[in-house]
């Protein structure tokens with residue numbers, strides 16, 4: 694039975710309980726105040742202020758160019774809008790990989806200025822020192838394994854990850870490492886459903902999938918994709934729940950026609 698509507702404030706503890714009782718966790722990205730307000734009011738469990746903002750908000754080809762200050766700007770706007778869901782802010786590329794002290798300082802800056810609930814970062818053993826140091830400051834960390842878009846230049850392609858046994862083994866080891874370090878959840882992106890199921894079964898913390906099958910503990914999508922605002926991106930894992938691109942183009946087209954014809958504004962839409 695779903696009890697998610699009765700929860701006044703979603704915490705990392707609430708997410709752990711949801712996994713225990715088999716209630717799926719819903720997560721979507723948002724990057725601005727108006728969208729986050731609607732998403733929170735609709736009853737989402739977690740908003741991820743994803744570094745996918747680099748793609749859908751700024752038009753970059755990859756997530757790499759977004760800066761810490763830009764992520765903080767998006768995070769702050771989202772936190773202002775929500776009253777119920779947990780807010781997680783992505784740590785951008787270059788702010789946590791090389792040096793755990795720099796990682797800690799980046800995470801502290803995110804938490805101090807945005808007032809978000811947690812941070813997310815990509816990677817396993819390579820970033821475990823950063824994860825441990827951030828956790829030691831009392832900042833909840835969500836991991837991210839499988840397809841890690843910040844490593845696109847190493848992969849060279851956005852194809853499904855961990856199909857081969859050695860990569861799947863490494864992913865499983867990394868997931869356990871992140872759990873042992875104290876991460877409260879892990880995102881698994883674009884991996885075989887059987888591997889997603891195995892990780893969710895073997896780990897106690899919630900596993901949130903995006904293209905990781907239906908047997909994980911929750912799902913996340915980029916809001917622009919699921920609302921049909923992005924048109925060119927159609928991976929197999931994406932379900933579109935609206936076609937806002939055509940709604941918006943239709944409304945803007947009608948507005949243009951009304952302005953050109955002089956129909957807008959009418960007498961009631963102006964002042965005496």
Ligand code: KIV
Nearest residue numbers: 722743744745880913
């Ligand atoms: O940045 C993002 O939107 C993400 C999701 C794809 C999980 O990391």
